[in-house]
Amino acid sequence: MISKTRAGMTISRLAALAVIAALPTACARHAGPVVAASELAATPDVYHLGLGDKLRVNVFGEPSLSGEYQVSGNGAVTMPLIGDVKAVGLTARELEAALTTRYAAGYLKQPRIAVEVFDFRPYSILGEVQRPGRYQTSEGLTVLGAVAAAGGYTYRANTHQVFLRRAGETAEHQVTLDRDFPIQPGDIVRVGERYF
Structure with a gap:
């Protein structure tokens, strides 16, 4: 027979596991549609003008x-x-x-x-960086350069992937940081939180 204390701990652990399992789904729901980075348009050869240029x-x-x-x-x-x-x-x-x-x-x-x-019009970076905000775009800027301009990651940041939304698009692209990815003017970069 299980004591009331042990039964309470078992129920608490099960509840905690259920919350942790639901986190990725809840976060994906909060972020809007997420598509693979393979569907992300490559940097165009010719630059198209946008608001603020x-x-x-x-x-x-x-x-x-x-x-x-x-x-x-x-x-x-x-x-x-x-x-x-x-x-x-x-x-x-x-x-x-x-x-x-x-x-x-x-x-x-x-x-x-x-x-x-x-x-060029600025890009925005938000989430788990030291100084979220809008920053001036420069030629050759990459995701890691954008993170550096924002003061680097916070201790909670997921340093393996970011979410990138191109100007004029509604979907975020999940970009893994196994390679550095180019930033275009008007992009929005979101650095997510890692889960322990």
């Missing part, structure tokens, strides 16, 4: 039209004389063509325009 536009021979501009919340760049020009989703070359067409329609004769991205 800062551009240097050079209209040759027209210093009053040239300058630094930002892709605004409505997805456009506001240019002198011609107003808003859609920029989100375009490459720098495609935006050059759009600006050239607009300026050639009654404003300038044979405009020549160059567009350069000089400051």
